[in-house]
Amino acid sequence: MSAFKDVGHLFRFAGIFVALFVIFLIVRVYVVPKSFGEYGHYRGNAITDIAANPIKYAGHEACETCHVDVQDVKKNGKHAHVNCEACHGPLARHADDPSSMTPVKPDTATLCVRCHAASAARPKTFPQVNAEEHSTGLPCQTCHQPHNPAIAAGGTK
Amino acid sequence: MKITRRQMLILLPAAAVAWEHVLAGTPESSPNYKLSDHWWSMLIDVPKCIGCGNCVRACQAENDVPDGYFRTWVERYHVSDENMTNPVVISPNGGKDGFPPVAKEDEGKYFFVPKLCNHCADSPCTQVCPVGATFVTPDGVVLVDPKYCLGCAYCVQACPYGCRYIHPQKEVADKCTLCYHRITKGLTTACCEACPTGARQLVDLKNPNDPIHEFLRTHAVQVLKPQMATGAKVFYNELDGSVR
Amino acid sequence: MSGVEGYIYPNEVTLYWSVLIVLYPYITGLVAGAFILASLERVFNVSAVKPTYRLALLTALSFLIVAPLPLQFHLGHPERSPEMYFTPHSTSAMAMFGYVYLWYLMAVLTFEIWLDYRHDIVKMAQSSKGLLRLVYKVMTLGSSNISPRALHVDERVSWVVTLVGIPSAFLLHGYVGFIFGSIKANPWWSSPLMPVVFIFSAMVSGIACVMVLYMAVTRLRGKTIDMRCVDTIAMYLFYTFIIDFSLEMLDLIHRIYEADESFRTLDFMVHTKLFFSQIVVQIIFGTIVPLILLAITQVIKLPELARKRMYAVAGALTLVGIFAMRWNVVIGGQLFSKSFLGYTSYKIALVTKEGLLVSIGLTLLPLVILWVLVKLLPPWTDDKAAAGVAAD
Numbered sequence: 001m002s003a004f005k006d007v008g009h010l011f012r013f014a015g016i017f018v019a020l021f022v023i024f025l026i027v028r029v030y031v032v033p034k035s036f037g038e039y040g041h042y043r044g045n046a047i048t049d050i051a052a053n054p055i056k057y058a059g060h061e062a063c064e065t066c067h068v069d070v071q072d073v074k075k076n077g078k079h080a081h082v083n084c085e086a087c088h089g090p091l092a093r094h095a096d097d098p099s100s101m102t103p104v105k106p107d108t109a110t111l112c113v114r115c116h117a118a119s120a121a122r123p124k125t126f127p128q129v130n131a132e133e134h135s136t137g138l139p140c141q142t143c144h145q146p147h148n149p150a151i152a153a154g155g156t157k
Numbered sequence: 158m159k160i161t162r163r164q165m166l167i168l169l170p171a172a173a174v175a176w177e178h179v180l181a182g183t184p185e186s187s188p189n190y191k192l193s194d195h196w197w198s199m200l201i202d203v204p205k206c207i208g209c210g211n212c213v214r215a216c217q218a219e220n221d222v223p224d225g226y227f228r229t230w231v232e233r234y235h236v237s238d239e240n241m242t243n244p245v246v247i248s249p250n251g252g253k254d255g256f257p258p259v260a261k262e263d264e265g266k267y268f269f270v271p272k273l274c275n276h277c278a279d280s281p282c283t284q285v286c287p288v289g290a291t292f293v294t295p296d297g298v299v300l301v302d303p304k305y306c307l308g309c310a311y312c313v314q315a316c317p318y319g320c321r322y323i324h325p326q327k328e329v330a331d332k333c334t335l336c337y338h339r340i341t342k343g344l345t346t347a348c349c350e351a352c353p354t355g356a357r358q359l360v361d362l363k364n365p366n367d368p369i370h371e372f373l374r375t376h377a378v379q380v381l382k383p384q385m386a387t388g389a390k391v392f393y394n395e396l397d398g399s400v401r
Numbered sequence: 402m403s404g405v406e407g408y409i410y411p412n413e414v415t416l417y418w419s420v421l422i423v424l425y426p427y428i429t430g431l432v433a434g435a436f437i438l439a440s441l442e443r444v445f446n447v448s449a450v451k452p453t454y455r456l457a458l459l460t461a462l463s464f465l466i467v468a469p470l471p472l473q474f475h476l477g478h479p480e481r482s483p484e485m486y487f488t489p490h491s492t493s494a495m496a497m498f499g500y501v502y503l504w505y506l507m508a509v510l511t512f513e514i515w516l517d518y519r520h521d522i523v524k525m526a527q528s529s530k531g532l533l534r535l536v537y538k539v540m541t542l543g544s545s546n547i548s549p550r551a552l553h554v555d556e557r558v559s560w561v562v563t564l565v566g567i568p569s570a571f572l573l574h575g576y577v578g579f580i581f582g583s584i585k586a587n588p589w590w591s592s593p594l595m596p597v598v599f600i601f602s603a604m605v606s607g608i609a610c611v612m613v614l615y616m617a618v619t620r621l622r623g624k625t626i627d628m629r630c631v632d633t634i635a636m637y638l639f640y641t642f643i644i645d646f647s648l649e650m651l652d653l654i655h656r657i658y659e660a661d662e663s664f665r666t667l668d669f670m671v672h673t674k675l676f677f678s679q680i681v682v683q684i685i686f687g688t689i690v691p692l693i694l695l696a697i698t699q700v701i702k703l704p705e706l707a708r709k710r711m712y713a714v715a716g717a718l719t720l721v722g723i724f725a726m727r728w729n730v731v732i733g734g735q736l737f738s739k740s741f742l743g744y745t746s747y748k749i750a751l752v753t754k755e756g757l758l759v760s761i762g763l764t765l766l767p768l769v770i771l772w773v774l775v776k777l778l779p780p781w782t783d784d785k786a787a788a789g790v791a792a793d
Binding site for chain 2: 408409410411412413414415417418472475476477478479481482484485488489490492493494495496499580583584585586587734735738739740741742
């Protein structure tokens with residue numbers, strides 16, 4: 001007992017240690033999110049949280065469910081694989097409730113040149129024009145129907 | 158032609174029911190999605206990229222990416238014959254507004270390289286996260302938990318590709334999610350949806366019917382910085398050696 | 402964009418690890434270095450440095466208390482930092498550092514200081530009055546046993562703690578080095594030498610810090626500086642500094658000779674953006690000049706006053722030089738693009754959360770804490786009051 005007496009103060013110090021550690025363990029149980037470790041070292045619910053983010057681009061399948069007419073024009077042309085929202089922009093709201101918003105028609109003067117303005121940096125096989133020389137200021141849709149742009153396809157309305 | 162949502166539901170019942178889940182945004186409503194059935198990645202077909210910037214705009218619109226930060230961006234390389242390993246690269250505003258035209262082809266070659274998170278299987282960014290706020294999901298997507306991230310930026314330092322940033326308002330790490338909220342609902346990513354040339358394609362390596370398998374067998378495909386051994390999963394077709 | 406040269410990835414414009422992250426390895430380095438100096442007396446029986454033993458321990462403690470603060474200020478969500486303890490990620494060097502820090506703070510430094518001061522604390526708890534008495538009472542942990550046997554036990558335990566403390570100090574700062582050295586994406590950091598260089602530079606800065614503090618404080622107290630002690634410390638400073646400098650030069654020469662894919666980019670950076678802080682401040686004024694000064698004191702027999710002055714200048718320059726070293730590692734590692742095609746720049750803000758004022762405050766804070774600690778637990782061996790204790 002006397003041997004213990006002279007080291008007793010050390011146990012007091014160790015006691016603080018142990019007490020803090022126990023408190024830590026108890027707090028830990030309450031603080032760590034329930035889903036932590038469900039799949040790995042992270043909050044499992046984070047996956048579902050992120051998956052629940054709202055979408056802005058509806059996806060072409062959604063467009064095609066209603067706009068069958070456009071799809072018919074488009075499917076045989078050069079732009080068959082250009083998705084609707086590539087030009088029309090994000091329209092999930094419209095797809096959700098068409099009456100809630102009417103999409104603005106894109107301006108071909110700025111739209112077409114995004115892809116088709118001539119630049120030596122673009123792949124050579126890709127159709128490119130120098131807009132001023134090509135159309136002398138006329139809007140693109142004067143000759144080309146954007147949904148099926150080849151002139152032989154009856155682009156001029 | 159006015160079509161209400163109700164009418165649309167009648168038009169294509171199966172697709173429309175799925176669509177409702179999509180809009181509801183609740184993962185429970187896509188009960189058919191199983192994490193273990195997928196291993197997501199992306200294919201970048203470099204020769205198809207025309208540098209229009211559609212992907213960058215679509216990404217920023219879809220994911221509310223703050224101005225001046227990029228979850229995806231497009232670089233334009235100019236490589237001259239004399240200096241094959243020292244390209245001149247530009248990416249004005251991440252390529253969001255397109256690129257200045259090149260009048261006439263001078264020496265060397267030009268090409269565009271879209272960049273995004275490589276969703277590495279052995280990702281150095283998730284390795285260094287001190288708290289487990291960033292992770293590789295069981296379906297192969299590297300995500301950040303914005304409710305758990307400290308904002309210490311260690312992951313930003315660890316990414317060899319410069320794909321991460323600290324969100325200026327949320328003050329947590331932010332990056333490409335491979336449009337996780339879309340792909341888990343059967344949609345493709347916003348960038349792929351908006352790409353007019355098919356230069357970007359979402360890929361599910363666990364889907365035996367995915368055309369990627371045939372593509373990988375028949376093309377010269379690379380990942381970025383293979384020397385980093387990160388298990389990068391964004392595949393680049395016909396990638397030039399000068400790209401970093 | 403301002404400050405950008407060449408091509409950098411668009412997300413690399415902002416530099417996320419600011420001056421606060423420079424401060425953090427600097428401060429932990431001082432802790433580790435000061436502790437190792439203290440351990441010289443205890444474990445290696447270098448009795449000449451005895452006058453600085455307790456001062457070194459208190460210095461280490463005051464810097465250690467401040468060490469996590471720069472990190473806290475830097476975090477986007479400081480309120481989430483306990484996550485580092487609740488769900489530490491086993492593959493993250495940063496997460497493990499949290500535990501190493503706590504271990505070092507609690508099991509090593511506080512314990513060792515408590516053991517060493519216990520006799521004094523019990524005595525002061527009896528002699529002091531009022532609030533101070535209560536403070537000392539709490540510090541005794543309710544045990545006033547200072548029998549010769551108990552003190553002998555303390556002495557032995559303390560020796561063991563110091564012995565454990567040396568590798569712990571190495572671990573503490575080696576870990577900081579590893580946080581940088583293990584980032585394979587960054588060629589400026591990625592090096593197995595990084596932890597070793599960090600440990601030796603830590604010892605250099607810690608020894609210099611205690612030496613300068615001891616000389617300054619002794620002067621302020623109007624006492625005479627124990628020259629045998631300062632000479633010994635300066636000798637240790639000189640030799641550790643030589644090892645540290647050799648390691649850094651080895652790293653540099655290796656990089657230059659290997660000249661891998663990142664070399665041109667890094668070389669250009671050292672000659673431009675980092676020229677002042679790396680070549681001028683760190684290498685010339687922060688390393689070569691103090692090394693020459695210390696070498697002179699080792700080779701030539703100089704009068705006391707000249708030695709004191711040279712030690713003071715060498716010590717101060719060393720502290721600046723090691724700070725510059727931390728700066729060059731942390732900031733330098735973020736100035737170049739990982740595309741190796743361009744550079745960004747870093748402008749220190751004045752009053753922001755990570756600005757100049759905060760960093761100056763955090764640099765001075767340890768000195769304030771040290772002042773309080775010194776008042777509370779006088780470390781002096783030349784006072785009458787402490788004489789009895791020092792004699793053991």
